Amino acid sequence: MMKIIFEKENNRTIATDDGNIIGECEFIIQGDSWNIVHTIVSSKYQGQGIAKKLVKSVINNAKEIKIKVIADCSYAKKVLNEIN
Numbered sequence: 001m002m003k004i005i006f007e008k009e010n011n012r013t014i015a016t017d018d019g020n021i022i023g024e025c026e027f028i029i030q031g032d033s034w035n036i037v038h039t040i041v042s043s044k045y046q047g048q049g050i051a052k053k054l055v056k057s058v059i060n061n062a063k064e065i066k067i068k069v070i071a072d073c074s075y076a077k078k079v080l081n082e083i084n
Helices: 050-064 074-083
Strands: 002-007 012-017 020-030 033-041 068-071
Touching (some): 020 050, 033 050, 050 074
Parallel strands (some): 033 068
Antiparallel strands (some): 002 012
């Protein structure tokens, strides 16, 4: 079963399937923002919307604590543009 897990202490959100990491969205703290720098999903799981769920998890967790999200990751930029 796939799960999306936000790990603030590791500056990332991961996707797992039966305990195995199948995707990751990493961010760095940059001033008063979180900058998403990398999003990846295992090729076996691509095309299922997992990357979007990972990016949205970071965005939603940032919103909860009123942190702005920016993105150097091209995919995350696309998702941010769709949302805004």
